[in-house]
Amino acid sequence: MTQSQPSVKTSLIEITKKLAKEPPCRIFLKCEYEQPSGSFKLRGMGHLIGTSLEEASKSGKKIEVFSSSGGNAGLAAAYASKHYGFPCTVVLPVSSKPVVIEKLEGLGAKVVVHGKHWGEADGYLRDDVIKHLDDSIYPVYCHPFEHPLLWDGHGKFIDEIVEEKQLTPEELSKVKGVVCSVGGGGLYNGVVNGLERNEELKDVPVLAIETHQTPTFKVAVEAGKVVHLNEINTLSTSLGSPYVSEKSLSNYKSHKTSLEVIDDLDAVKGMIDFYDLTGNLTEPACGASLSVAFDKIQLLKDFGELEKDDIVIIVACGGSGVSASTLEDYRKLVNERDAKEKI
Template identity: 40%
Template structure:
């Protein structure tokens, strides 16, 4: 099965009532590292370790680095994770807790990524946080599990940062004969690089990230995600930070699970924008998780 866990698939009574249709949740927040990232990153780490690499280097806004640190620990190999200055203290502490070396560099993920690439040598595998077909293949297993469970659905709602989750879900849909199922791709204002690219008709790079959903903070989506926006039925939606945070608080009340605003963005479609779901009968939301936000932070954001 790999390093990730099969996660629960739950029908959400509260969200189904809000949306006026059955809403199902793929609970990726319950992965050991706290997010869906472990699926693809675990697969990549196992592949590189099998090929003889003796160390991992990664760049991350938080969750990918945490997945690399977790995977490295399970494989008995050292890892160094490069994060930008915007990464929360909570995320940094969790990465260190898993035993990885942590390096803070740069104002955004792009700068941290450039420094990470400089640290790679012949014995080191670079684990990209979102732009790698091995990752997409690993992330696709969440759709495999959903289909094996016998659930049919008419749309998938997910959050977009760099686009790795979207690429993985699209791969999972395609390999299960569901390539016509629409993806509702949700970003927050200030981190909406996919929406900006769709509007421009080409991949664009944001000048900076101004959303509090810092783990959505890739200034440019991967090429694969932009291709999918043109070749797959994709509906791009941009929500406010307030919507994302309110959804996190609502989800905590409704399902007793803490997720971060990057995940709250997808959940906010059911909480704050249920009309977006009206064309669809049964909806699957990827609860991508995120271990980097605390209840205290969510309340501070809500009250700010």
């Protein structure tokens, strides 16, 4: 496509001195919540859709974009489709928040709600929607995490840190790790891609965070193969994939990666702590990685002995499934848990 990409450049900010618990190193956030769709997903989805439309335009058919999502991939698909001027249909699971549906409809997307989790929504999209389309329609199907173009697009925020000189050459040499949340693995794959194509960062390890309620990566690593979970029940709905990408398992074996599993409410607390510090709403899925800056600083041990001038970058991936009232509901859950733990 000749148009510009729908994603934008995002900030890299240091929060070291703002943290209540003193970290062993400098902590930076890559602020992907600044993307117009609300999350990092727009980088990969914009790249996937833009590239796919080039091929689709040769068909002479009516082009429509289709995506399944826990929320944020759908919002990215809808935003990118609107940017390029094509209709978009998004299938969401019943666990999706009303605020996400409102935002999708506000972007002009057709919304279908089906299935208990993303996996069922995706199956319905492929088997019951796309397969029965009129032959005059060219469907551009956008998987939310399983496509090389997605990973290539997501990794551009790593390129940006280098190319936009968001860190000096000396600071780049001090980067000891990148922290990201893991659901289906698209973000993790993008981080590895971005690191490995930048000489200054190619050997930087990754700390991947998921929750006990959706341990797809941990289960796959332990089994040595991708495993499909039978059931998902999580507050971190954007991490609610029944399986992790095959490429994630491959990256885990080839790129130095640590995997930590925390509780849903720890992820929720990370989201709340971030809101209290910055006033920015994200999702529990984002809170999983952010928790490493606030309440789970001990997980930084996975990067070895850190010096005060060393740097760890946390991907503040964003998410649009939380409103101010939802956040207060989450706060009550965390407060209730903390009160019980003190007894």
